[in-house]
Amino acid sequence: MIFEEHIRVEDLNVYYGREQALKSVNLEIPKKMITVIIGPSGCGKTTLLKSFNRLLDLQEEVRYSGKIIVDGENVLSSEVEITQIRKKMGLLSQKPCSLPMSIYDNVAYGPRIHGIRRKRELNRIVEHYLSEVGLWEEVKSRLNEPAGRLSIGQQQRLSLARGLAVEPEIILGDEPTSALDPISSKRIEEKFLELKNSYTIVIVTHILRQARRLADYVIFLYLGEVVEAGAAKEIFENPKEELTREYIKGIIS
Secondary structure (H helix, E strand, O other), X not given: OOOOEEEEEEEEEEEEOOEEEEEEEXXXXXXXXXXXXXXXXXXXXXXXXXXXXXXXXXXXXXXXXXXXXXXXXXXXXXXXXXXXXXXXXXXXXXXXXXXXXXHHHHHHHHHHHOOOOOHHHHHHHHHHHHHHOOOHHHHOOOOOOEHHHOOHHHHHHHHHHHHHOOOOOEEXXXXXXXXXXXXXXXXXXXXXXXXXOOOEEEEEOOOHXXXXXXXXXXXXXXXXXXXXXXXXXXXXXXXXXXXXXXHHHOOXX
């Protein structure tokens, strides 16, 4: 599979105290495609995802070594500006996380932090990104209402709009539909498929059916190691490794 690289991982090791969560991970993640990370629970999927934007730094006793190169910069370097790294990579978590403020202010929050103050520009941003996630028509008459009044599915789309409003290059999703009903999950999946034309998307999921629907590229992790990575069609239809075959068949889980 030929692709333009956006993220390169070189010999990444991550430890929680004495426990090693990731072991000598080496990867290349393609630009403007959907990469899906699969593997059993506890295999290091979320650890890998959160290492990309340094969210692991928020946990106690975390140590890491190696490199993660994004746009030519090692994001694990002590010299990088972590705020800018996180601006570049928005994270959509498992449970919707609307801020305790209005729908409008949820979307305007990031742009305001980054210096945008003009009401006209904020209005444009809010409408644009709510439209981008298919939420504008549903909430345009309710923008000043608390975001917590939205349904769970709507709150997840609002979280996505809030992340997009700071204009990231990369969208990270940590099982982003696991708390949603089937209709809301379908909407989020459809939105990812549209957004990959403009963003690099990396998603963790434990649902193989979802991985098949979304993935252009697949990474299979097992016990903290990369067993196999490649084009989704190759991984799902003709995996090279026995462990991958067993996982896809449901023999191991």
